[in-house]
Amino acid sequence: MAREDQRVDRDRDYFESLYREYYGRVLLFAIRRTDPQTARDVAAETFLAAWRRLDTVPRAKALAWLYTTARNTINNELRGRTRRTQLDERLQAQPADPAPELADNVAQRLDALRLLESLPARDREALQLVEWDQLDLTTAAHVAGCSPATFRVRLHRARRRLLAADEAMRRPNPPVQNLITDEALS
Amino acid sequence: MTSRSAATIMRTADPAADVAVDDAWADAEGRATYEQIIADDGPPLAAVRAPRARRRILIGAGLAAAAGAAAVVVGIPGVNHNGAPPAWSVTKHADGSVTVNINDDRDRAGLQKRLRAAGLRTVITTAPPNCAGIRIGNGSGPRYTGWTVVADTSTFTSAADWQHLLRVPKQPVGGVRPVQGIARWSVAAPAEDARTLTITIVPSALPAGDTVTIAFPPRRSPLDSVLIIQAATTGRPLICQPVPALSGQ
Numbered sequence: 001m002a003r004e005d006q007r008v009d010r011d012r013d014y015f016e017s018l019y020r021e022y023y024g025r026v027l028l029f030a031i032r033r034t035d036p037q038t039a040r041d042v043a044a045e046t047f048l049a050a051w052r053r054l055d056t057v058p059r060a061k062a063l064a065w066l067y068t069t070a071r072n073t074i075n076n077e078l079r080g081r082t083r084r085t086q087l088d089e090r091l092q093a094q095p096a097d098p099a100p101e102l103a104d105n106v107a108q109r110l111d112a113l114r115l116l117e118s119l120p121a122r123d124r125e126a127l128q129l130v131e132w133d134q135l136d137l138t139t140a141a142h143v144a145g146c147s148p149a150t151f152r153v154r155l156h157r158a159r160r161r162l163l164a165a166d167e168a169m170r171r172p173n174p175p176v177q178n179l180i181t182d183e184a185l186s
Numbered sequence: 187m188t189s190r191s192a193a194t195i196m197r198t199a200d201p202a203a204d205v206a207v208d209d210a211w212a213d214a215e216g217r218a219t220y221e222q223i224i225a226d227d228g229p230p231l232a233a234v235r236a237p238r239a240r241r242r243i244l245i246g247a248g249l250a251a252a253a254g255a256a257a258v259v260v261g262i263p264g265v266n267h268n269g270a271p272p273a274w275s276v277t278k279h280a281d282g283s284v285t286v287n288i289n290d291d292r293d294r295a296g297l298q299k300r301l302r303a304a305g306l307r308t309v310i311t312t313a314p315p316n317c318a319g320i321r322i323g324n325g326s327g328p329r330y331t332g333w334t335v336v337a338d339t340s341t342f343t344s345a346a347d348w349q350h351l352l353r354v355p356k357q358p359v360g361g362v363r364p365v366q367g368i369a370r371w372s373v374a375a376p377a378e379d380a381r382t383l384t385i386t387i388v389p390s391a392l393p394a395g396d397t398v399t400i401a402f403p404p405r406r407s408p409l410d411s412v413l414i415i416q417a418a419t420t421g422r423p424l425i426c427q428p429v430p431a432l433s434g435q
Contacts, residue, residue, distance in 0.1 A: 012224060015223075015224065016220075016224075019211055019220055019223075020211050023210055023211035023216055023219075023220075024207035024208045024209065024210045024211060025207075027207045027210050028202050028205060028207045031201065031202045031205055031207070032200065032201050032202045040215060040219075043219070044219045044222075044223070047219070047220075047223055048223050051223045051224065108198050109198055109199060109200075109201070111198075112195050112196075112198040112199030113199045113201075115195060115199070116195075116196070116199050127192065127196055128196075131192070131193055131196035131197070131200075132196060132200055132202070158192075159192040162192045162195055162196075163191075163192055163195075166190065166195055
C-alpha cells in the first residue's frame with residue numbers, strides 16, 4: 001500500500017510540473033487554431049490524456065507529445081464541424097464593432113489569415129508550428145507527423161507559396177476604367 | 187509595393203499575438219481543470235475517444251460549472267467509455283481534505299483504493315436490505331438524493347462534531363438522533379435535480395482508531411436513493427438499526 005501511495009504521489013508531482021510548465025503553451029497552441037472556448041476544452045483534453053497515459057509521455061519530449069495530442073484533438077474537432085469553416089469562426093470571434101483605432105489591425109490580421117487559409121493544410125501547419133509556436137524543425141516535424149527532412153521541404157514550399165499569395169493580393173487590380181471608353185461614358 | 191517576409195505575415199496573422207497565458211494554469215478555470223483531471227480515474231483514453239463531440243461537450247460543461255465555483259469544489263471529470271459520467275471522482279485538496287463525488291455504484295474497489303491513497307481510512311460496502319438509509323424526497327428523479335450519516339455516539343454527539351469531519355452542501359434535514367449508541371442524521375443532495383452526491387471529508391478529523399464506511403444502498407431497494415456514511419471504531423459492522431422516517435418525509 002505504501003509503495004502504491006508513493007507511486008501515486010510521484011505521478012501527481014510529475015503531472016503537476018507538466019501542467020504548470022506547459023498548460024499555457026498548450027492553451028496558446030489551441031487558441032491559435034480554434035475559438036477560445038474550444039481551446040480551453042482542447043487544453044483540458046490534452047492534459048487529461050497526459051494524466052491517463054502518464055507513463056507514455058516522454059520526459060525529454062513532453063511538450064512535443066502535448067502539442068501532438070492537442071493537434072490531433074483539434075483536427076478531430078474540426079473534422080466534426082461541417083457547416084462552418086475555421087476562418088468563419090475566427091471572423092465571428094472578432095469583436096462585432098472593433099474600436100476605430102483597432103480596425104486597421106483587425107483588417108490586416110484578417111487579410112493575413114485569408115492568405116494563410118489559401119495555402120494547403122500541410123503548408124499552413126508547417127508555417128504555424130515554426131512561426132507561431134516557435135518550434136525547432138525536429139520538434140515541429142514530430143508534431144506534424146513527418147521526418148525533419150520532409151518538414152524542411154514543406155516549410156520552404158509553404159513560405160514561397162505564402163509570399164506568392166501575398167504579392168498577388170497586394171498587386172493592384174487592373175484599372176477597370178481602361179475597359180470603358182470615354183465615348184461610352186459620354 | 188514592398189514585399190514582406192513570411193515571418194511578418196505570420197506575425198500579423200497570429201490570433202494569439204496579444205494573448206497572455208503564462209499564468210493560465212493558475213487562473214480559476216486552469217485550476218478547476220487541474221482538479222478535475224487529477225480526480226479522474228477513467229478507463230484508458232483509447233476507450234473514450236468516441237464519440238468525440240459528445241465527450242467535448244460534457245467536459246466543457248463540467249469545466250464551466252467548476253470555474254464558477256470555489257476552487258476546492260470539483261465537478262465531474264470526463265466521461266467513461268459509455269459516454270456517461272464516471273461512477274465517482276475523488277479530489278485531495280491542499281488543506282488535506284478530500285472531496286468525493288458519487289454518481290453511481292460502479293468500481294467500488296477503485297473508490298476505496300483512491301480514498302485510502304488520499305489518506306482516509308475507508309471501507310466501501312453495500313448496506314444490507316434491512317439497512318437502507320433514511321429516504322429523502324421521493325427518490326424518483328436523481329439516482330441518489332442524499333446521505334444518511336451515522337456514528338458512534340462515543341465520539342460524535344452532535345451535528346457540530348460532523349462539521350469537523352464532513353463538509354456537505356446542505357444542512358442536515360433530520361437533526362441528530364442518538365439511537366442505541368449511534369448518532370444519525372440525513373443530508374439532502376445539493377439540488378433536487380442533481381445526479382451527483384458530493385461530500386468533503388477531513389481525514390485528520392477522523393478520531394484515531396475510527397474508520398469511515400460508505401455504504402451504497404442495495405440495488406432495487408425501495409429506499410435506494412440515500413447512501414450511508416458511517417464513522418465508527420474500525421471493524422465495527424455497519425450500523426443499521428431500523429430508524430423511523432423523519433417527520434415531513
